[in-house]
Amino acid sequence: MSFAVDPLLEGGIGLAEVLIVLAKTLIAFGLLLLGVILMIWFERKLISDFQNRVGPNKAGPWGLFQTLADGLKLIMKEDLIPAKADRRMFILAPFLSAVPAFVVFSVIPIGGAFDGEQTGTIRVFGHETYMQLADPPIGVLLILALSSIAVYGVMLAGWSSGSKYSLLGAVRGTAQMVSYEAALGLAVVTVVMLAGSLSTHSIVVSQSGSGYQLFGDFGIPRWNVIATGVVPFVVFLIAATAELNRPPFDLVEAEQELVGGFHTEYSSFRFALFYLAEFMNTITMSAIIVTLFLGGPAGPTYFGPGWLWGVIWFSLKLFVFLFAFVWARATLPRFRYDQLMNIGWKVMIPLALGWILLLASINIGRDEDWPMWAVVGVSFLVLVVGWGTLSLAVEQAQRRRIAALDDEEAFI
């Protein structure tokens, strides 16, 4: 692909390039931290609104500094490591949670003009670059890999705490995150197939401009959410919520049952790191959804600097998802553990797999000039047959399990 590498790094790398990258790192870091502070405030305020409360309103105007106050409080607190804890793992775990949350953000394009022929480059001191910290050719893979590392944070935290509640939370969390990781990955595959690249920048470029003209200039944007047929988007959204351990998938923390789950034994700054990572993950995951399915910063530019419009579009789209996550938290009750596993393995993964087959066959059909109706028809037939077989298998397994239970009871 022609856009696979940041134009900043083409040619030689001198002091100027290094300084620009350093500056971008600082900006990305600062933006993300600021975003998290605002997100925590936003979530607390919004969830209060949903629950007909007022929410934090004492620290600063509208309680804006509540997060800072909380953070300060946490840092001042005693840093306690339980006697039964595995010290090294206990200390490592919060960082395993927080660091991937930071790193994922580096591959997210947060601005730049993606209108028409523009490909989101900006000029900084005479150097062309993208408005994202890094654009590795394997950007999407990096995201998936890092979100897998975050699982270790949860797992090691629970295991090393030496507490049964933490361990239960960690076991639940690991099972949940591993299960939904599969559905998440499969949903991403459809996007990658369409864009033909793993680079986040290329994925955004492939979605820029209006693809399907409806009335004159106005058309449906070429976003992947439509191009992949909505289903992968829905699967990704649900799997992402599960990956984030956000309600209704917050079995990991489940404060009513597990007193906080994996971070029960954590206090002070180590707890703050988990807390930070949780909200940071919410932001980065929303940013990933926006990038993969809603065209990231792509959108029309009107007046003024084009890159600013990219930032505006990106922020708006991001905001929609942040709002949606809070809304879901305010509305949905937590899933039962068996429901969670059922949805993950028996619905999400088969659905995502089937959809990949469908999209792949359509792609191949288009390349080989097969009649489209035949391709779609046969694919749907295969999907229906596959779904039927799966349901039969599930049903059969259930019947056997009940029969086995009855046998056991006969012995008792």
Add this chain to the structure above:
Amino acid sequence: MGYLDGFRVTFKKLFEERLTRDYSKHTTGGKRVKPVRLHGRHVLNRYEDGMEKCIGCELCAGVCPARCIYVRGADNPPDDPVSPGERYGYIYEINYLRCIHCDLCVEACPTEAITESKLFEFSFTNRNDAIYTKAELVVDDEGLPQRLPWEDWSDLADVAPHTSAWMRATSPSGSAAYEGRVQWSGELGFGVRASEQGQSLPESEAEAGIAEADAIFSHPGEPGGHDTTHAPTGSSAGGEEGHH
């Protein structure tokens, strides 16, 4: 869309009016208007001439079910008396870690010395502060309760004057028939307070009740125990159970 109905419900909540009042800010709702008979922190009242009403009889301490009141009476110094009578409350302490605000002390008090105000902020931080002494309980020279450092006085004008509301809201002896009859002495800074209105019997019954009350109160010189001889004979309206 059965599964998504919940989202509509929560979304509607966004635009609903908040019922929360900003406690600390008087401008945005502030503290609630207190009920007339709220049992709050006690005050020890003074007569209009500045004398303390308390005579150190310890009836309040005796009646207190939580045993939170400690009183010691002493003879008034002849040259500088604290109260108009023979004796006065030399020590008066109420432990607010024990007080249940039942108001029995107020009912027991023969001189209306102790009443309850509408102050309710007992946010002291140690056990010693929980014991209010005479310094905290006796009203100041304007007849207002003492201002304690842990109390919020932003609604001073609303709360401070209501130091003996319970008594004025209730008719003597608990009978509605006596409503409007002032049976209490004046207070420093406020004079003789008017009675609270609003719990009258229907007018016809009230008249009968007043006649009955007059029959009783027209013999103020009699000791309480002899009231039975003057009790109304023909009427059954009103209850005089308190006068035995």
